Amino acid sequence: MNIRYEQIQGRSLGFYTLIAGLAILILVALGSVYFMEHNGHYLTGMSNRVVWGVPHVFALFLIVAASGALNIASIASVFQKKLYKPLSRLSGLVSLALLAGGLMVLVLDLGRPDRLIVAMTEYNFKSIFAWNIILYNGFFVIVCVYLWMMFERRMNKFSSKVGLAAFTWRLILTTGTGSIFGFLVARQAYDAVIMAPMFIIMSFAFGLSFFILILMASYKWSERPLGDMIINRLGNLLGVFVAAVMYFVAIKHLGSIYLAENTSIENFILFDGGIYTKLFWYGQITLGSIIPMVLIYHPTTKGNRSMLGLSSVLVIIGGLIQLYVIIIGGQAYPMELFPGKEILEGYGGIAIYTPSFTEILLGIGGVAVALIIVTFLIKFLPFLPDNLANNTNVSPCYKE
Numbered sequence: 001m002n003i004r005y006e007q008i009q010g011r012s013l014g015f016y017t018l019i020a021g022l023a024i025l026i027l028v029a030l031g032s033v034y035f036m037e038h039n040g041h042y043l044t045g046m047s048n049r050v051v052w053g054v055p056h057v058f059a060l061f062l063i064v065a066a067s068g069a070l071n072i073a074s075i076a077s078v079f080q081k082k083l084y085k086p087l088s089r090l091s092g093l094v095s096l097a098l099l100a101g102g103l104m105v106l107v108l109d110l111g112r113p114d115r116l117i118v119a120m121t122e123y124n125f126k127s128i129f130a131w132n133i134i135l136y137n138g139f140f141v142i143v144c145v146y147l148w149m150m151f152e153r154r155m156n157k158f159s160s161k162v163g164l165a166a167f168t169w170r171l172i173l174t175t176g177t178g179s180i181f182g183f184l185v186a187r188q189a190y191d192a193v194i195m196a197p198m199f200i201i202m203s204f205a206f207g208l209s210f211f212i213l214i215l216m217a218s219y220k221w222s223e224r225p226l227g228d229m230i231i232n233r234l235g236n237l238l239g240v241f242v243a244a245v246m247y248f249v250a251i252k253h254l255g256s257i258y259l260a261e262n263t264s265i266e267n268f269i270l271f272d273g274g275i276y277t278k279l280f281w282y283g284q285i286t287l288g289s290i291i292p293m294v295l296i297y298h299p300t301t302k303g304n305r306s307m308l309g310l311s312s313v314l315v316i317i318g319g320l321i322q323l324y325v326i327i328i329g330g331q332a333y334p335m336e337l338f339p340g341k342e343i344l345e346g347y348g349g350i351a352i353y354t355p356s357f358t359e360i361l362l363g364i365g366g367v368a369v370a371l372i373i374v375t376f377l378i379k380f381l382p383f384l385p386d387n388l389a390n391n392t393n394v395s396p397c398y399k400e
Helices: 013-039 054-069 071-077 082-108 113-121 128-151 153-182 195-221 228-258 260-270 275-297 305-332 357-380
Strands: 003-006
Touching (some): 013 357, 054 071, 054 195, 054 305, 054 357, 071 082, 071 195, 082 357, 128 153, 153 195, 153 305, 195 228, 195 305, 195 357, 228 260, 228 275, 260 275, 275 305
């Protein structure tokens, strides 16, 4: 049978409560931005040593997850996996929503959001930041065209070609985001080319976690059938991505340890970095990687939707912690300004950073923006198939 796409009704008290709650979070986030801009950034935990704080952690997490959320549509159109074709529209929507939320946080954390106009009109092509502006804008355009190809019956035949372009573009986008750190030689914690492919596989895990949670919530709250076949396949895919992230993390740190010049920074992150070491081992590795894999693959929890949802939440939390360790921990460790010399006072020593409540609210606001976009659009446009039961045969053509 063909797949029929329908909007959700969105008339229940729960729907309006969700919209109201997300709207309140966004307003609170905007209020925190005004508070920081009006009184000065001294209210945050940032300093001249730690210039990228928690808002940057949320922003980059959402941007990276946006690339990975499109992975489901790419698997369907580029690799011709028909099982995932009914999910392609939702995949594109979640991808655009996450990118919008991430860019909102990024722009509002600049200190001078109005200067974004300068960044959009005057490009320094030697800067990886300028290249990322182009990549973000291009991603919006390509994914919008991709969705149009899927919505318009006459254009369905072009969806594979546009999907290939979107697949290629998102790989370049995530490579550019990872290269911000990989090519930043001034920071020992960042200076590693493996950052680029590691960010790509991180995007797969983070984006799929968001997608799974949104998919299960949408079908449960709209009381639509969602078969175990698709859910189990997505769960197995998430486990593979989480394992791949752990592999790249291990290679990155083992490679750095091999170089004598990086011994001190690796010792800081892995062994005696205080809060950063605890976040790495207990948050990123244990909570965000090992426990989700156990929940996904252990015989007693495998195939359990609640456990898969919990695994997805833990992967998201672990991803935020991972970026916190990379971004904040990398800045907290002092730069080597005078090789072979010891700085007795002044710049030397580990920088102290304590995120303020206003920074955290801004980051949460970005997540709320992404979720409210998805919630509104699945109400007004047919993004969701009305039936994804196990006995539904997927056809290349869909009825609207």
